[in-house]
Amino acid sequence: MEPFIVSARKYRPETFEDVVGQGAITQTLENAIKSNHLAQALLFTGPRGVGKTTCARILAKKINHESGDYDPNEDFAFNIFELDAASNNGVDQIRSIVDQVRIPPQVGKYKIYIIDEVHMLSNAAFNAFLKTLEEPPAHAIFILATTEKHKIIPTILSRCQIFDFKRITVSAMREHLKLISIKEGITAEEDALQIIAQKADGALRDSLSIFDRVVSFSGKELTVKAVTENLNVLDRETYFKITDLLLENNIPQLLVDYDVIMAKGFDGQHFVSGLASHFRDLMVGKDERTIQLLEVGEQTKAKYMEQARRVDLPFLRKAIEIANQADFNYRSSRNQRLLVELTLMQLASINSDGEKKNDVKYIIPATQFEHATATLPKTEDYNTVVVEKKEEIDSTLHISKMESITSLNEDIPSYKAPNTSEKAVDKPVSVERETNHEKDLTNDHPTETNTSLEEKRKALLNKSKKNVSGLSLQGIEAKKSLLAKQQGRIIEKDKLPEDPFTQTQLNQVWSNYVVHLQDRGQQILASILNADQPKLQGTVIHLRFPNRSMKEDLEKSQGQILEYIQRELNNYLIRFKIDVDTTVTKKYVYTDQDKFSKLVEKNPAVDVLRRTFDLDF
Template identity: 70%
Template sequence: MEPFIVSARKYRPETFEDVVGQSAITKTLENAIESNHLAQALLFTGPRGVGKTTCARILAKKINQHNVEYDANEDFAFNIFELDAASNNSVDGIRELIAQVRIPPQVGKYKIYIIDEVHMLSSAAFNAFLKTLEEPPAHAIFILATTEKHKIIPTILSRCQIFDFKRITVSDMREHLKKIAIKEGIDADEEALQIIAQKADGALRDSLSIFDRVVSFSGKDLTVQAVTENLNVLDRDTYFSMTSLILENNIPQLLIDYDQIMVKGFDGQHFLSGLASHFRDLMVCKDERTIVLLELGESTKQKYLEQSRKTDLEFLKTAIEITNNADLKYRNSRNQRLLVELCLMQLASILLPESGEKKKPLTYILPAKTFENAVVAEPVVDKSNYSQQPEKQSDESIQETSTKVPAMNSVADLEDVPEPSTPNKTSEPSSKTDASSSEDQISLAEKRKALLQKGQKRVSSLSIQGMERKKEMLENQKDATTSSDRLPEKEFSQEELTMVWNKYADHLKERGDFILSSILGIDQPRLKGTTIHLKFPNASMKEDLEKDKGQILEYLKRELNNYLIDFEIEVDKTVTKKYIYTDQDKFNKLAEKNPAVDLLRRTFNLEF
């Protein structure tokens, strides 16, 4: 399988004629080369994806091709040096560049240095570059490219010939995408290409990236539906239909259609801004001389013309004002959906249904009786998962709950507890042959009767009956209690306690808790029953040990298999920590921890 090449690289222009939307700049550069009036330093500035780097590369090749014989396959790559200022923004990088500039070209007449994202250079690098940029060697030409001209210091700007690249128009971008679609064998709707061009926001590279993404989604058939679904944008038909409902004062259908827009995941502010732009386009169509301001296809322009004839200028001005006010308040609103719905209701209330006259207050909303006869198409709801007899189940559940005694979890639950009663046979639903009105009346009567029975058959916890029920409940709770398992209480010796104690102290030392480990080593624990007695020289050690008492006891209980162990800590200022200084002290400490060491000394008759 051949590797995929994105359209932005595959269809990158190779000549000035292929550059889209920058005819003024490309013509100027061609004339400068022909007349030998090319400056030694040029600055290409403009938004992203408009052809700055592309024009720089074409210019670099064309300079060396002028007035010389050259091979058609020769691209003079050895004469073109392209640097990224973002990764080479230090003074050292500029000094290396200056050192290379002094060397003349081996092939061709000029060496061209293209520095992309030049605004990323540091101030020191700019200052080091000043002299070379002002008086470079005759064989060197610098082409600087940036998206942020304001970040370049004025001394650099004054030494360059500046070319401002403009944003590419939607129509130029649409035509370019149409050519690429034909080359790729893709059947693309003009309106779909129009949406892609508008989404790119003046950047041709972005439009090509979007084009590739949508083609991957839809294949060889590029439709408006595929583009809107993939880019998650509202199509123009949505705004046309919403405007028609506004003109018809059909508020219910407006709210239902907006709910469907929200269900699809569109943002409310995106909808508001699109609706305001739609009103603006309708206003532009009110005068045939301004229709050229709409960068749209002919079929879409015709739709705008037809809808603009149904509106007047005052209506559009008021609609734009209401929509813009809602757009400004959207971010600070706590209930954003309600804000948009109020905006739609106000828009539908601009014109009175009968006379078509404009109502003065912007916040006016038509009363509900105005659209009582409005035709509303409700959204289709899938009811396959719902129960077939919800009303019957509801009545039965009410009847069951009225005859059952709720479970009591405490003595307080005895208050207002209904007595158990037998099901009422008269509360059964009527036969299927009865009319619906009689069924409703019977159902209502049954519910009222159940509620009356529920209120009449309550008992107070202070009554004799309530006290008997309380006693019965306590007996049931007493019988329900189960005896808990006894925890192990295995006996252990002083030696076992000392061994586990020292083991835990060593564990703390390995873990890095040297303070607690040293506190455990100050005094050996003394066992009395299941209580461990300790003596410390000051209260601070006692407090430190008591902070970790829980984890120490947990370890001892688990290792000694006795869960009755507890501490008793005494502060005795006469107790002092014994420090080890001599070899004899070290031996005594070792023998204290392991008596076998002293046995080894006596066996071999060893002495210090």
């Protein structure tokens, strides 16, 4: 089995012609080599995955090839030195390069030093590099690459010829992915490659990594459905459908469809921002002169133009305003789902004929949808989520139901049908059948039967009161007990330690915890614990504080305090009882500055002494 090579390495450009989306830079470098106008210090800067290191390697090979001493049989790889500044950012590594620069190349005309992620160098390394970078030997060329030019000191920038690499456009990335698909024998839909290119956000290396991941998922057939499912992105068809529902003012169906989107695990803000972008694309698609601004395939452009004909500009302006406001308020909203649902209702009410239709916050009254129906889309993912939840609830309630039926059958006597044969057996019957049988017997013994029937009804009522929900903690414990009973096991409940302790031991543990809080910098909580000495009564610790705020602050942290005290005293019955008593004098934890101020108030000569001898307080 041959080792797999990722596409980012397999299809790394070998010549400047193969570099995608950086035509201006590659043409400049080629002309500089031909005309012998190449600077001795170059800085390649730009976002990740746009070809900085690749262009540096191509340039390093091409420099010696274009020189007059070029021999096709010679290998110039020994003249190229690469340094990763992220892991070699010290001054010693730079000094080592400075020492090597003095030695001329054994083969070819130039020695090329490529320093990647150069912004990671320390200030000392930058300073050690300055003189060599300003006046390098004639046979040395430095190529620096970075994603963060602003972190490089100005004295380095002034010594370099800077090339700014731009983000690769979605269309150029899509065409490059199409060529790779053909080489790999993969049938790929254009819209699927479009989604990958958009997801990469201008980085070609990211797009190739996403491409490999999706191909591993879908095989040789790369479809829009496979890409959206693997990348967990909302496809454009969803937004087209949502827009159609908005134009139809169909609020019930909108809410149902948004519930399906949430069930698939999509973020509400991602949905709202995507909807705003869709409205923008529709606005662009209304004019043939601006349709070229859409970075989509031809089929998708046709869909945008078709839907844009049915949407007027006032609707799009209001829709973009409402969607952008929802996107802005999403993070600060306490009920984010409600915010998105209100946004959808407001969007669906823009074209309504209500009295307040000019108000962007107007929502169509619910009375207009009394006879409306909303169909639930039968998507595989949504049904899977619903079925899984239903099975989980059913499995949890099954044991509880069986327990109730067992208890019920124990209280109801077996019914033996009249005129049964010898092979007949007693079978438990339902409450309804038993009641009917009792009614048949009331003719012979009315008083006795009515009394027994009333007693059984009371017994059943008491049983029903003892039933608990299968989803509660008591229900889970009952389920475990029933299973253990059926299997003949005995459940042993853990018994926590309850060692006795004295007031002195409690005071010691209390003081240790206060010191622990002070060491961790929690001075406020430490001062609250110092405000009163704990008083022990049995296993209850009584505390009194002068105000309610101190009590509330302690109650917020009493969990961690109790855990510490219970563990140290080995007694898990300990509890707090906190009261507010205004007669209690509050204790303060004084800092060194406070202590010094108190001394100066009592004796001003202390401050004179400090200033005379320039002492610290």
